[in-house]
Amino acid sequence: MKHRTEEELIGYRFGEVNERMEIAAHLEECAECREELARIETVFGALDAMPVPDPGEEYGRRVWQRIAPRLGRRRARWWESQFAPQRLLALGGVVALLILAFVAGRWTKPRIPVRDEADAAKVRERVLVVAVGEHLGRTEMVLMELENAPAGKGQKPINISLTQRRAEDLVEENRLYRQTALNEGDQAMASTLDELERVLLDIANSPEELTPAAFETIRKRIEAQGLLFKVRVVKQGLDERKSNPDAKPAENKSRGTERNKV
Amino acid sequence: MADEVAASDAIAVRRTLGGDRDAYRVLVERHSQTVYRLAYRMMGNRHDAEDVVQESFLRAYQKLKQFAGDANFGTWVYRIAANYAIDRLRQRNTDEARREGPSKSGEDSPGLDPLSQVRDLSPSPERLAGSAQLAEQMKAALAALSPAERTAIVMRHWDGCGIEEIAAVLKSNSNATKNTVFRAVQKLRRAMAPFVERNEARAMGTEG
Ligand SMILES: [Zn+2]
Numbered sequence: 001m002k003h004r005t006e007e008e009l010i011g012y013r014f015g016e017v018n019e020r021m022e023i024a025a026h027l028e029e030c031a032e033c034r035e036e037l038a039r040i041e042t043v044f045g046a047l048d049a050m051p052v053p054d055p056g057e058e059y060g061r062r063v064w065q066r067i068a069p070r071l072g073r074r075r076a077r078w079w080e081s082q083f084a085p086q087r088l089l090a091l092g093g094v095v096a097l098l099i100l101a102f103v104a105g106r107w108t109k110p111r112i113p114v115r116d117e118a119d120a121a122k123v124r125e126r127v128l129v130v131a132v133g134e135h136l137g138r139t140e141m142v143l144m145e146l147e148n149a150p151a152g153k154g155q156k157p158i159n160i161s162l163t164q165r166r167a168e169d170l171v172e173e174n175r176l177y178r179q180t181a182l183n184e185g186d187q188a189m190a191s192t193l194d195e196l197e198r199v200l201l202d203i204a205n206s207p208e209e210l211t212p213a214a215f216e217t218i219r220k221r222i223e224a225q226g227l228l229f230k231v232r233v234v235k236q237g238l239d240e241r242k243s244n245p246d247a248k249p250a251e252n253k254s255r256g257t258e259r260n261k262v
Numbered sequence: 263m264a265d266e267v268a269a270s271d272a273i274a275v276r277r278t279l280g281g282d283r284d285a286y287r288v289l290v291e292r293h294s295q296t297v298y299r300l301a302y303r304m305m306g307n308r309h310d311a312e313d314v315v316q317e318s319f320l321r322a323y324q325k326l327k328q329f330a331g332d333a334n335f336g337t338w339v340y341r342i343a344a345n346y347a348i349d350r351l352r353q354r355n356t357d358e359a360r361r362e363g364p365s366k367s368g369e370d371s372p373g374l375d376p377l378s379q380v381r382d383l384s385p386s387p388e389r390l391a392g393s394a395q396l397a398e399q400m401k402a403a404l405a406a407l408s409p410a411e412r413t414a415i416v417m418r419h420w421d422g423c424g425i426e427e428i429a430a431v432l433k434s435n436s437n438a439t440k441n442t443v444f445r446a447v448q449k450l451r452r453a454m455a456p457f458v459e460r461n462e463a464r465a466m467g468t469e470g
Pocket residue numbers: 002003004026030031032033034
């Protein structure tokens with residue numbers, strides 16, 4: 001008697017074989033193949049036993065809060081607002097420059113010799129370094145605004161709508177740079193930008209009018225994470241890279257990988 | 263019940279397209295958990311999973327016009343998430359390959375043996391079968407699958423997707439997809455063999 005192969009039995013298990021009846025008939029009379037099928041079945045049992053951590057009942061609401069500000073405040077199609085003049089202005093000419101540099105890099109890739117390609121990569125990295133440096137400068141301003149805002153008196157609400165709008169713009173910018181950093185394999189920068197993105201989103205998602213207590217909470221969180229400090233460290237590292245393109249801060253790198261394990 | 267949800271989804275989609283942004287909230291809140299489970303099983307950690315969920319709903323919103331009203335929004339956003347997650351897995355592999363040097367090649371290379379990465383973790387059979395250890399081992403084995411294999415087994419086993427549906431995400435044909443599912447199961451099976459299969463002669467013998 002010819003036994004059924006592992007492949008046939010797995011296909012049978014999923015209901016995806018042609019000879020379904022024949023295999024069923026064989027299983028009826030062959031204890032060995034039945035055992036084999038049972039052993040295959042343990043794989044699915046083990047998979048079923050793998051937990052998915054419960055994100056909580058409120059998860060859907062949290063997702064909405066995270067993405068709502070990124071959906072835009074518009075009725076127009078997303079690309080219309082994405083490329084609206086003021087949006088481009090908000091993103092800054094730097095981004096356009098950055099995109100240009102990448103396109104140029106890709107475009108010429110097939111033909112240029114290795115040395116030029118290395119140069120092109122260097123140019124790209126340099127543009128990124130400058131652009132992200134400026135982005136961090138703007139982010140620093142937002143964080144500082146919040147840190148230095150006058151403490152609320154009594155129960156009088158604090159209005160942070162202006163800071164919020166800036167944070168919203170920075171979120172988009174930030175995502176673009178994070179993606180670019182990832183594409184370029186710069187994990188350290190990507191993870192710092194990732195941390196920033198969370199805080200910027202928090203700011204953008206808060207109500208416009210905050211009670212002094214709620215405001216304090218945001219401020220405490222920024223302080224607790226030492227974000228302003230981190231931004232400054234990274235910015236300083238970038239400044240050094242700007243003047244000395246070959247130096248990559250080692251300390252920065254290890255922090256990045258450490259975080260990536262989480 | 264499922265029909266009612268789909269009908270109410272269709273209304274929410276129409277409202278969103280009509281400019282009522284908050285109508286989209288209903289869709290997000292209703293389908294986040296399902297998309298999250300898919301994303302978690304694909305990505306293997308919470309942080310990436312949450313990223314995938316957010317990005318998927320953003321993309322679905324941006325592409326909402328392309329969504330044919332008669333299709334099911336839940337299925338549609340699920341597919342967007344699967345597509346995005348597999349891209350992320352591929353990206354992750356490329357990043358890792360770049361960090362670790364040229365020894366480890368890209369995805370789907372048939373020579374890549376997940377056992378070589380998993381074996382170190384396997385405890386001796388005597389210590390075996392603590393279910394926590396087994397779960398760890400399965401986690402490592404899933405992580406060692408190629409992005410296509412991982413996608414295929416997650417969609418097939420946990421979510422009961424049809425081969426055609428999986429093939430669409432893998433951008434492959436159904437025969438190749440069946441094969442991918444099979445390879446995934448086979449690799450997982452070998453990875454857990456030290457835990458459950460005392461009598462392994464046959465399991466290891468069919469290795470091809
Ligand atoms: Zn048999």
